[in-house]
Amino acid sequence: MHHTPSASTNFALPLQLHRMTADEFRQLEIAYTITESPFGPMLIATSGKGICYLSFGENGTEGLHQRYPFARIQPKENSWHRDVKKIVEQSVFFGENSGPDAPALPLHVFGTDFQFNVWQQLLLIPYGKQTCYKAIAANVGRPKAVRATGTAIGNNPVALLIPCHRVVTSAGKTGGYRWGIALKTRLIEAEKNVV
DNA sequence: CGCACCTGCTTCG
DNA sequence: CGAAGCAGGTGCG
Numbered sequence: 001m002h003h004t005p006s007a008s009t010n011f012a013l014p015l016q017l018h019r020m021t022a023d024e025f026r027q028l029e030i031a032y033t034i035t036e037s038p039f040g041p042m043l044i045a046t047s048g049k050g051i052c053y054l055s056f057g058e059n060g061t062e063g064l065h066q067r068y069p070f071a072r073i074q075p076k077e078n079s080w081h082r083d084v085k086k087i088v089e090q091s092v093f094f095g096e097n098s099g100p101d102a103p104a105l106p107l108h109v110f111g112t113d114f115q116f117n118v119w120q121q122l123l124l125i126p127y128g129k130q131t132c133y134k135a136i137a138a139n140v141g142r143p144k145a146v147r148a149t150g151t152a153i154g155n156n157p158v159a160l161l162i163p164c165h166r167v168v169t170s171a172g173k174t175g176g177y178r179w180g181i182a183l184k185t186r187l188i189e190a191e192k193n194v195v
Numbered sequence: 196c197g198c199a200c201c202t203g204c205t206t207c208g
Numbered sequence: 209c210g211a212a213g214c215a216g217g218t219g220c221g
Contacts, residue, residue, distance in 0.1 A: 132205090132206095133204075133205055133206080134205075134206070137205090144206095145205095146205045146206055147202095147203060147204095147205045147206080148203085148205090149204090149205080150203065150204045150205055151202085151203045151204075151205095152204095153204060154203075154204045155204095156204095164204075165204095167204075168204095169204090169205065169206080170205080170206065170207090171205095171206085174204090175204050175205080176203085176204030176205095177204055178204065181204085184204085
């Protein structure tokens with residue numbers, strides 16, 4: 001029913017997951033852009049070390065400020081923002097941008113050990129595939145913590161690139177989604193309609 | 196700080 | 209449908 005996440009895939013975005021230290025978390029300088037995307041308004045935010053926040057359907061910075069309460073946050077576009085925008089646009093038509101010009105993107109996220117482990121597992125789910133919460137829980141060594149895993153997935157700060165939309169219930173239902181179940185369904189469908 | 200209590204993108208009976 | 213199960217957050221002493 002579900003697929004075991006695998007590290008090898010033809011559609012692998014060159015993403016590097018960096019863990020934010022507590023110190024960095026307190027001294028954060030964040031630049032963000034809000035732009036239109038095929039999936040509605042998208043907010044992209046970066047620290048000095050990588051993409052630290054990506055959300056849909058937000059037209060303000062409430063969520064960003066809530067996530068990084070100590071950060072200095074200002075609207076300012078940089079090349080990482082443009083790379084993300086390009087990836088999201090191209091992915092609709094060509095799958096993940098895995099060609100020779102695929103930009104290597106660093107992600108910079110803050111979370112507990114448990115959360116970080118869960119998010120790392122998400123990056124192993126191939127484009128167009130799905131797995132279930134139970135499988136992720138097992139993969140981080142906490143087979144019974146399925147519900148906690150759902151919560152951790154829901155707290156993923158970087159939507160889409162950390163593909164929490166590829167996790168569905170064991171029963172094959174869509175499950176929940178922080179940015180709305182409708183969007184989750186759309187993202188899953190979009191990944192199906194690609195060569 | 197320590198602890199009781201509550202809430203979730205679940206799962207199983 | 210309810211209970212199990214568990215990480216994280218909150219609030220109170």
